Amino acid sequence: MNTYATRTRNARPEPFAVRVGIAERLGLAHMDWPLTIAAFALIAFSVFVLGEATQNDIPGDPHYYLERQAIYAGLGIVGMMLMTRIDYSRFRELRVGIYTFLCASVSLVFVFGFAARGSRRSFELPFFSFQPSELGKLLLVLALAGFVIDGARRGSAVQRTVRYLCLGLAPAGLVFLQPDLGTSLVYVVATLAVMYFGGVAWTHFAVIGGALVAFVAIVLVVAPAAGVPLLKGYQEERLTSFLSPHEHEGGAGYQQNQSKVAIGSGQFAGRGDRATQTRLDFVPERHTDFIFAVIGERYGFMGAAFVLSLYALLFWRALRITTLSKNAYGTLVAGGIAVALLFQTFVNVGMNLGIMPITGIPLPLMSYGGSSVLATFLAIGVLQSINVQAHLSQRGRFAW
């Protein structure tokens, strides 16, 4: 009984009754350990795979990707720890500032951005190129969740839904124009997820779903037929080629075929250093978008299934946190992050396995890239913060 009493929210805090341990000082005490372990295991595996598979990529610098990814991982872990210790609820108060920063940063890329392969996505900084749209995923979730909580009492249900949609689709549109189709899709999905956890009616989602289907039909079928191509040729080809890879063997389908061959050839135990598909450049972008193919070929079903299990664990823990949150904001943020992670994982791995189109979405914590690693760790830090706050509030205790 006593135990139960101390766990109620309204219990009075006992002043100075706490012996603050080292774990609590570091903010580790109430972290979700399975989530932490999954994230650490994934990033460790990423550094390991990059070290094994990219030794010959940069002549004279066999550890180029390994060293950089390790640095990003270190920075990301520090960022995660910091996030863990901040009460995420403050972000709700900063929603307008966060949203403004998000829109400004993804727009500034158009002005100062570094053009890679015809698209401007990142700023060239002294040590790495920073891609604001990656961090933007987290910022969008944080801001939009705030708006959803905030706007809950204003306007009719339809008005609210339209407002959330517009708020979410504006940055998504900017990212789409960079052009970065994959990331803009993540924005759309994150927006829908926040709305979903924010209680938008099922009927609204049905309408949105219908509109999406119509939109896709217009973009891919009607508009080109009418002579107004909305997508760039390579975008359309990437999106549709997975449906008929053999027709596109030379182009977009080539990559997916090679990726499928790579993964399939790994069989159960993997080919290790005898892997040829991913070592001899048959699979493109093997350190970023197609890193799962490297895992599949080198470490076989064992390795790939292990990695997939870690993602499943990650998703489960993230989703679980939505139910633990001390407040609705935390639920919305955790839900947005969880669904965004699930979406990215599924689309990227599905792309590697040849069942999803090529959209250029990195595999969280696995693909090489500072922006993505950092943003994902910060998002996980936010999840940890929600978890920590939930525990602290349940104990009726605030952070030291």
Next chain:
Amino acid sequence: MFARNDHMPQGSRLSLRVAVVGGVGVVLFAILFFRLWNLQILSGDKYLAEAKNNRTREVKEIAPRGDILDRNGEVLVDNRTSLALQLNTAKLPEDPAEERTELAQLGQLSHMSLRKVRRTIAEGEEVAAGAPVTLRRDVGFDLVAYIEENQDEFPGVAVQRVFVRHYPDGSRAAHVLGSVGEIEEEELKEPQYKSLEPGDEIGQAGAEYAYDKFLRGQSGLTRIQVNALGQPTPGGQLVSTPPTPGDSLKLTIDGDVQAAGEAGLAEKGRGGFISMNIDTGEILALGSYPTFDPTQLIEPTQAEVDELYRDEELAPLVNRATEGAYPTGSIFKIITALAALENGVITPEQVVQDNGKIEVGGEPFENAGGVAHGPVELRRALQVSSDVYFYLLGLDMWETNDLQEWAHKLGIGRPAGLDLPEEGETLLPSKAWHEQFVKEGLALEDRPWSAGDNIQLATGQGDLQTNPLQMALAYAALGNGGKIPTPHVGLEVEDAAGRVVKEFDFNAQREFHIDPGYRTAILEGLHAAAQEGEGTAAGVFGGFPIDIAGKTGTAERQGHIDQSWFAALSPYPNPRIVTVATVEEGGFGAESAAPVVLDILEAIYNKQAAEVSSGGGAE
């Protein structure tokens, strides 16, 4: 604490939403796991095979063709390495404008029009889709250097080392050697080429064609590990079958004799010659004029194509010695003589009055120039070439088929069995042929086979169509007493180390009996004709140190100046070599064909004399 909003999902409503998302997550992960299982466990073998296939590329190493040597080991054809410009069409730029620019630039560099470049590519693709197309052989080093320096501008262009036939003596023995070329689509279906692939080279004419299976090497195959760009990766050579060079072919041709014959014929004009061992059928020299340099066939310019293939009058590719079809004039008379003697129509000593002219059925047949030779027997008739003597023999045999039977036996109007593919159509006029000819409505006038036709044939005129090769066989049979050898140019095959791998054995095609007395009588006549007093060719051969038996011929060809012929058996009286030459529009036999034969014989016997005096003694 933040205010809770009523509409916010809480409790069971939130749980439902979380459960739905969780369910979606489970389904999505299940899809990924199932797909992964499907790819790696169920279809893993297939993909592993595909991956292994992916990383290797088979590179064919072309084997050099064997050399062709003359009977003394002198090189007539060998190879030189050359650089060929190859284009991998799959790697051309996708953008049509860029592709056009690249092809146009390539064309300019290799002196081809854009249209020709495109046509070459289209033709190459037709033969072997996907294989690299050879744009141009034999490109210069500066072009190669330029392309390698500007590799970025020429995606898909590669330079390959290939072997190109090399002819040290230009046109010498061109018709015998023949040419090589890429195998045609049709030829790929033939059984002897079943191991070949598009792009392989085979002999297309001459000895290159006839002895292709010895000359052609076996291409080597190297599997190399490549990356996605098709570039070899370090240490990636997997399996390698080295190419086996082709064996060398030694011909029966004697390069010096050949050269002498060609030089002699070139002075006189269009025609052909053959010099052959009458017992073995080994051909010492075989030539035709106008000739060509086989190098021209490798990469002919338009002007060369016009000259080589289009000019029907010159027709340099035609071997007139084996593909020609002409009446022979008086050199045919030995056949008439043999037929008459063997059939008892006449004896060698029987004297015939030659008044310079006979009349058969109201039609006059005259000696050349209307000269009357008076009383002549066989020997004299041959010496002075009395037409009347042979007209009468032709007349005597016109109702029988005796003349045709002997001509046929001696090889006239039938395949000579030459080991080269170039043998032309010939015709031995006979009653049966004439009737068939008339029946088919091909004759100018509808009349039966007449005595006149046979009289014409008896002196090698009229409808007779033969060539130096067939006449050489007939003379060979006379010289050796009734044996038709198989004429051939292939002597033996040697491997790269010079060991003889195969000696060709050409047996005589057929033998029949020729009365030695008749043979001697005819040879006497021929000897007199060639080298004694009033002999028709005495002016040419009178001073020749070796005794020979020879006969001039002057054939009448409709619409042409007379064709000059000469056939010789040497040495007399026990001949070993037959030499026949003909010169189109060369006039009398002694005028142009006999000097050609003289040039050949001088080359043969000067050489023999030199060899004898130097202690050697081949032949």
